[in-house]
Amino acid sequence: MNNNIHNPDVLSCLANLSSDEVFTPPEIANAMLDLLPQELFSDTSVTFLDPCCKSGVFLREIAKRLNKGLEAHLPNREERLGHIFRNQLFGIAITELTSLLARRGVYCSKYPNGPYSVVRFDNAEGNIRYKHITHTWRGGKCVFCGASQAAYGEQARQEGLESHAYEFIHANNPNNLFPMNFDVIIGNPPYQLSDGGGDGSSAQPIYQKFVHQAKRLNPSHLAMIIPARWYSGGKGLDNFRAEMLNDQCMKIIHDFPETADCFPGINIRGGVCYFLWGKKHKGDCLIVNHKNSDTTKMVRPLLEKGTETFIRHNAAVLILSKVKALHEETMDNRVSSRLPFGIPSNFTNYTRHADIEHSIILYRSDRSKHSDKKVFVAPINITKNIKWKDSMKVLVSKASPGNDEYPHAIISAPVLAEKNSVCTETYLIVDFVRSKEEGKNLISYMKTRFFRFMMSLIKNTQNISKGVFAFVPVQNWSKPWTDEELYAKYGLTEEEIEFIESMIRPMEG
Template sequence: MNDTEGKSLFEATYNPDVLLCLANLSNDEVITPPDVANNMLDMLPQELFEDPNITFLDPCCKSGVFLREIAKRLIKGLEDKIPDLQERIDHIMHKQLYGIAITELTSLLSRRSLYCSKYPNSKYSISRFDDAEGNIRFKRINHTWKDGKCIYCGASQEQYDRSLELETHAYELIHILKPEEVFNMKFDVIIGNPPYQLSDGGQGASAKPLYNFFVEQAIKLKPRYLTMIIPARWYAGGKGLDDFRKSMLNNNKIKELVDIPNSADCFPGVNIAGGVCYFLWENNYNGECLVKNLKEGQETSKVMRKLNEYSYFVRNNTAISIIDKCKTPQTMDKNVFSRNSFDIPTTADIHDIAQKDDLPVLSSKGKKYINKNTINDRNNILSKYKVVITYAMSGGNKPSSNGDYQVISSLQILPPQQVCTETYLILNVFDYEEEAQNFCSYMQTKFARFCLLQALTSIHITKDKFCFVPQQTYTEKWTDKKLFKKYNLTNDEIHYIESTIKEMSWEDIE
């Protein structure tokens, strides 16, 4: 094969169309589109692709897109050092590119993407190996169960203790104590898009995040560079992510972070609550992070920042200046009540018609009735005017078709002697109805809902998410005009809030 013929074969067999189609699949093992993979590779020093000694690892191969795109860059970058095309391809495939597939199926797909054959020891492989795996391995791993859960990833034994013909989803990298023993070699670059979560056997669709384990295990391998694309829910911590959030926010080795609030901008047709991000971690770096905001594939801003400036990561660079201007110790998280303030679950015995000793109760089914002896007025607020919203974020943390957010829904005032189920969150209580109405006017403002949005990375609104919302006095009604003036916001900041948050009237949310 001459060089020209080799290039034609390489270009013909490395066709991205199949991967672009796969990128539209929606599950917790989202396939990475080629353009996203290349955006991540662009963060790396490009001279890496001119060095024949640099090694790359994708520890969570699905389509093989990362290894394939790296191969294309190396084939071009090493042209002067290894002029013969076949020799160059053989060197790259055997000495520089390695992968760990997450399932047997993805191992075949990844080998097909990289070697142009799912069996690299076949005559169709562009670089021949002695075995059917090449440098993309898949090893079936079993979970290690204790008390019904895996000690490594927290998966539910009831769901994932499976027969041999089914995938266990016990991913190799995160089910071993010494990840360096997988290949028994050191890697310069680790890159990937790890599985996001697995069911943990809790109520409903309860699931435990997994991507944090992949990041932590990759760091243990001590590469020169690490880049991964993961859900952005870690910004605010939460289930299984609090320690991970702290370690990431305090990690001065994260050199660049690209934030994408709408996951569909990255994975077409896929909704990942809170959006996604990808980052560049550099072992020899120690400093501030270049935070980039992306919307509809376009960069909207970039700023050098400290990631740990706040306990929650404020994802938008423009929002930082607004949060700084309204910083105060008197924030709403001090007043918002914990969820289920009256200890009334959604499954409680509620009635359509009032019976003896019943109180009105606001539930997901509307206003019903419940026996007053079954409630727990632990905060002594039954006799107050209570302002409530639904626990779930309006729109499920997705922007509307216009790109703006409503944030809250079902803003209502419950009069004295009326309660609510755990579907609702009590924001504040008052002795007088007029104060409650004035508080509602504040929560209707775009300003208040914008401040709340900055701590939300999932559909659930909890009291701690109000940490950026400043308290006001509620002897008067509030408008955005008053608030913009009070906090001395610039025209650009005002425009950003108004374009981010949807207009709401009382009829929209009551």
């Protein structure tokens, strides 16, 4: 026998169908199971549910642990496996395809009533159920999950395609799905569904609905892996964020700012996290930051005193406290809201040269027509804040450059906009300035790593809003700024400076 032959786990070789429905690598499934009290795997009465089965990896790995942990209680292997698969492991598949895949992974047969199943059931599902259901439409949206009828309705879907009406979150009472209580709920839910907005590419998160529904089942332990953008952003996640950040039962969060550290080959803006919620836990949360192969750990509140946002990086907590100790005004009081002049990004009623009608400079960056950043617009097209056109201002694109690889740029190059100018929704107004010199000094501050690091404590999606500037202190625009001055002003240590510079790349120019 050749001992150098590597036989990979088949579940680690699965290609993900999309970045929305990601298969969990066995290593991550086991890392999540390691969070649980390990005595659970030596108890014949403990029940486990995966309400969003794809590959069946969680149930398979639980079965391995139970098989070992129950050996003293049930010495006969056949009897032991029969008890585990019939009485302790349960799942709900998200699609018909994944139901077959999950059963194959768990029972070694996609038909658990067949001759090849590890344990013979009387039915073709075993304890991994799948039921094809339809959305319940009201006003063009599903009342349960918010899916777009235009995208997922019967007229939009070819016969035989999945409806993506996931049974677990389309149940008025999830207790009716299985006639029992579950001690542990664990899984990796679907992440988003099209909501029919924009050009059809707009989507809304759906993973939070699985977390809500799982809590309704009142388990002792809940563990799920989900996108991390709920920390401070995400469409329709305000209530979920408030609930999670104020939940004293949140026991552990493992955070992956770079998705590839958790899901190789996948890029989900803002990264991912997995967490453990414990019904009997009350207090602070263990935060574990992962970056490449390095980890940092800290037990701390999910909301630091005086903040309304989760501070993602443990190393940033003390830096923020030093900055906040000076009690300075913050830039979110200066930055405009989106759509500052009421002109959308795809606005086209402009001219490339000024004339009597089109006399106001318009800053834009939509490249669909041509690449000119400065064009000219008529006053009638300015539907909001027309007085602002007469002030000099500094603009920044609301779309950040680059991907999730560190160090980040955070923002694109700022723009100093002269008087008699406006901008499309592409830009935010960072602040108004009294002179070109003040504008240059503000831009020098924005280009510092310190400025952009303080933004990064909140920003975890591609788009920037005024709320992302809530930790950035306002400075005096009468002088230019450097990182060295700012590090000294806030008393940062060499280790803290090194951390900032590992996170934020220099900005040229």
